[in-house]
Amino acid sequence: MNQFVIEDLIVKNADRSLVDSVNLSVEKGEILAITGQSGSGKTLTFKGATGLLTSEQLTVDGRVRWNGEYYSPSEMKAFLGKEISYVMQNPMTAFNPVITIGSHCRETLREHLKVSKKEADKIAIDWFYKLNLKDAKRVYKSYCYELSGGMLQRVMLALAMAVGSKMIVADEPTTALDTITQKKILSEFIRINKEYGVTIIFISHDFGIISQIANHIAVISEGTLIEYGSTEKILTNPEKELTIKMLKELSI
Numbered sequence: 634m635n636q637f638v639i640e641d642l643i644v645k646n647a648d649r650s651l652v653d654s655v656n657l658s659v660e661k662g663e664i665l666a667i668t669g670q671s672g673s674g675k676t677l678t679f680k681g682a683t684g685l686l687t688s689e690q691l692t693v694d695g696r697v698r699w700n701g702e703y704y705s706p707s708e709m710k711a712f713l714g715k716e717i718s719y720v721m722q723n724p725m726t727a728f729n730p731v732i733t734i735g736s737h738c739r740e741t742l743r744e745h746l747k748v749s750k751k752e753a754d755k756i757a758i759d760w761f762y763k764l765n766l767k768d769a770k771r772v773y774k775s776y777c778y779e780l781s782g783g784m785l786q787r788v789m790l791a792l793a794m795a796v797g798s799k800m801i802v803a804d805e806p807t808t809a810l811d812t813i814t815q816k817k818i819l820s821e822f823i824r825i826n827k828e829y830g831v832t833i834i835f836i837s838h839d840f841g842i843i844s845q846i847a848n849h850i851a852v853i854s855e856g857t858l859i860e861y862g863s864t865e866k867i868l869t870n871p872e873k874e875l876t877i878k879m880l881k882e883l884s885i
């Protein structure tokens with residue numbers, strides 16, 4: 634069943650379309666990778682479709698279907714941080730350095746789940762353990778700059794799960810991590826997808842990474858969706874020149 638459907642999405646600035654009539658369906662419980670070269674419009678497609686583009690310089694058109702209901706892109710903002718969460722490349726920017734990780738989690742959970750401070754702390758710390766954040770209580774008392782990039786990614790994933798997200802958009806989530814941490818974080822994405830059925834949109838220019846985790850791959854070029862298919866089909870029988878070139882560059 635399709636959980637998230639983007640229909641005729643256009644994102645324009647004053648001069649041109651940065652996302653040009655993109656149509657894309659995401660199945661419930663799948664891992665969909667969005668790939669393409671730098672500046673091709675991968676991030677803008679999802680930010681546009683989830684109401685995250687509020688700049689006056691950009692106009693966003695099209696519609697989105699979420700769990701069977703149609704919404705305008707700006708209406709989708711109501712689901713952000715709840716049913717739909719983002720995990721970004723640089724987790725440091727997601728946290729306020731003057732409050733502890735615990736305060737951040739507590740505030741977020743109290744706002745979204747309407748729970749007491751004590752309940753919020755318990756829910757967050759339980760998810761920290763589930764996301765293999767060893768020493769979860771110490772992490773809770775830490776500031777973001779005291780934690781590694783991998784730990785902050787786990788905190789973001791824990792928070793996304795704690796608020797009850799049904800879909801996580803991960804935008805180059807492992808790019809800033811060393812290879813060993815990258816592998817560990819990738820396996821957490823796979824695990825939460827399998828164990829909890831959370832849909833994952835994995836935006837990455839790295840075919841090596843996405844081939845390990847995605848069920849489907851969508852290739853975007855110059856704001857247009859140029860190729861879409863199962864991971865096996867895209868890896869073994871790509872049709873578009875750009876896809877073939879990207880695969881060759883990966884040299885596998």
Ligand SMILES: Nc1ncnc2c1ncn2[C@@H]1O[C@H](COP(=O)(O)OP(=O)(O)OP(=O)(O)O)[C@@H](O)[C@H]1O
Nearest residue numbers: 646651670671672673674675676677678688691838
């Ligand atoms: N807020 C914005 N306002 C205006 N133009 C933008 C904005 N964000 C991105 N762009 C432009 O839109 C185009 C697509 O950007 P986008 O960030 O979606 O690319 P991307 O494929 O995600 O690239 P990368 O892999 O480098 O993150 C680029 O030309 C970029 O400069």
